[in-house]
Amino acid sequence: MGLGCGETAGTRDEEFSPCPVRPVPADCAPASARSDLCEVVIADASRATGVPASVLMAITLTETGRMQSGRLRPWPWAAQAGGTGHWFATRAEALDFARRLLAQGRTSFDLGCFQINWRWHGGAFSGPDDLLDPALAAGYAARLLADLHAELGTWEAAAGAYHSRTPERAAIYRDRFARILASLDTTPPAPVATAGAPFPLLTGSSAGASLVPAALPRARPLFERRP
Secondary structure, three states: OOOEOOOOOOOOOOOOOEOOOOOOOOOOOOHHHHHHHHHHOHHHHHHHHOOOHHHHHHHHHHHHOEEEOOEEEOOOOEEEEOOEEEEOOOHHHHHHHHHHHHHOOOOOEEEOOOOEEHHHHHHHOOOHHHHOOHHHHHHHHHHHHHHHHHHHOOHHHHHHHHHOOOHHHHHHHHHHHHHHHHHHOOOOOOOOOOOOOOOOOOOOOOOOOOOOOOOOOOOOOOOOOOO
16 A cells, blocks of 8 residues: 555555646645545554554555645545556545546555555445545554554554565565654554454465465565556
8 A cells, every 4th residue: 555656555566656646726726625634543543442643644645745835645535456556635536536447447556545446445444535534544554553563563564465465575664654653643553453354355374475365375465556
């Protein structure tokens, strides 16, 4: 996941790098108001899953962060497909983008605050519009991260796997995540206690990635983007 060029918050395996920011029309609501949509849902997702709020904030910033008034802020109407990231001005534009891709038979795209990939995770949602619901997206992303943390042992490792199971791709993402996390909170996040693997779409075996179907080989990215 993550809006690197050639990746998304859900299915990429390309090198993580910043994407160009799409300009926001001046007549739109203040950008900070939309960034708040990603931020205000984090506390509830954290309480429900035990994932530290700072970890969730670092993930959404790694995935969709853009500079606003000198601060890195998340963006709820972000999308990625075919290696190109977009920060749409409105929810309607982002949803229209997803629907046009589906009409073309393209299912691998990422949407929303946590860049969840439709191809691998769409079965957990009623439609792509759910990926643009910040509360639903935060809850889903938190459960994914909790299972990854239970498997891998640290939040940095969980973040890397959230992006990709390919070690070099995960490492690039993990390093950016760690820098953002450190800028948010100097206190290391506490471990989360999990009882088994509560998330039904994930596999808990060591034979395969926990965020993709069990039949996929381990080296395959957690979120894979294809044209």
